[in-house]
Amino acid sequence: MPDNKKPLVLSAPWPRTLELLFTAPALAKLRAENEVLEVEPEEISRLAPEVLGRARYLIGQPALSLEILQAMASLHCIFNVESNLLDNMPYDHLFVRGVHVVTTGQVFAEPVAEIGLGLALDLARGITDADLAFREGRELWGADGNVSARLLSRADIGFIGFGDLGKALNRLLLGFRTRVKAYDPWLPPSVLRENGVEPASLDEVLSGSDVVFVVASVTSENQGFLDAHSFARMRKGAALILLSRAGVVDFPDLIEAVRSGHIVAASDVFPEEPLALDHPVRRLKGFLRSAHRAGALDVAFKRMGDMVLEDMALMDRGLPPMRCKRAERETVSRMRSKPVERN
Structure with a gap:
């Protein structure tokens, strides 16, 4: 028999699992302090009204109708553990009720930042190409191998977007x-200055940078906004490094800008994942590829579970969540990232 004195937690974190998100001790704590009901996302709509009515927390980001949310009368918080706030539930209803919607996505900031730095160094110094040449016995020694190399030190760096990852x-x-x-455009200039960054227009970032890091989320307003015109404004030989979501870039235009030799590029994300084996970007010279692996470290996933437990403890005491990032009513409905299908 369920212990109805414990808070009921509905768990539907697909494609993730509780075992991925929580260390063994943390998962034991979650189960000891709560009644945990694990379901597939599509099963939530088939749960009994009594079960829906008792649920205090939801771990996951399943599509939820207004009818189902109205039945979840005790709901305190939805913990989105996908990292993208998806346009799949009536957020206005949740805000009116005072139900928190939070995301644990900031756990990916450090690991993605580290691989972003690695990609920038690789493009600047040709590390991967030099290694491949060495393996094939066509390496260039000393200065001969540095014809197109440049320093990252004292370089002009541009960010498009400046959230947790930036x-x-x-x-x-x-x-x-x-x-x-x-x-x-979602941040006041003072926030940028407080982080030692100069506020700039999009044109100033594109035209004035040796390396441009694209770390902006996909919204209803910026899909494909980095296009051929954008890449043409970049310095010849500059690097564009895409770390957030492919939806902000016109990918065929990016491919052509690299193929022409105007810029070099690196990306951890792609329009379709996995890419077709005959996709042109696979063999594109001047393009460094990473298979959406920048943030997918076990240590990052396990931090998600710790954040969920800490915020549950606060809300059980009548306090607001503090560790996870809360969705904002003015921006959440604009998010347009595709949901992930693999970890």
Whole structure:
């Protein structure tokens, strides 16, 4: 028999699992302090009204109708553990009721920032190409191997977007003494300046940077906004590094800008994942590829579980969540990222 004195937690975190998100001790704590009901996302609509009515927390980001949410009268918080706030539930209803919608996505900021720095260094110094050449016996020694190399130190760096990922990457760049500009229409200039970054227009970032990091989320307003015109404004030989979501870039235009030799690029994300084996980007010279693996570290996933437990403890005491990032009513409905299908 269920212990109805414990809070009921509905768990539907597909494609993730509780075992992925929680360490063994943390998962034991979750189960000891709560009644945990694990279901597939599509099964939520078939739960009995009594079960829906008792649910205090939901771990996951399933599509939820207004009818189902109205039945969840005791709901305190939805913990989105996918990292993207999906346009799949009536957020206005949740805000009116005072139900928190939070995301644990900031756990990916550090690991993605580290791989972003690695991609920038690789493009600047040709590390991967030099290694492949060495394996094939066609390496160039000394200065002959540095014809197109450049320093990241003291370079002009541009950010498109400056959320958790931008801040984490900017911290890593401090030792390189770079000059950093950022374009983020969702932030006041003072926030950028407080992080040692110069506020700039999109054109200033594109035209004035040796390396441009794209870390903006996909919204209803910016899908494909980085296009051929954008890439043409970049410095010849500059690098564009895409770390957030492919939806903000016109990918055929990016491919052509790299193929022409105007810029080099790197990306951890792609329009379709996995890419077709005959996709042109697979063999594109000047393009460094990473298979959406930048943030997918076990240590990051396990931090999600810790954040969920800490915020549950606060809400059980009548306090607001503090560890996870809360969705904002003005912006959540604009998010347009595709849901992930694999970890």
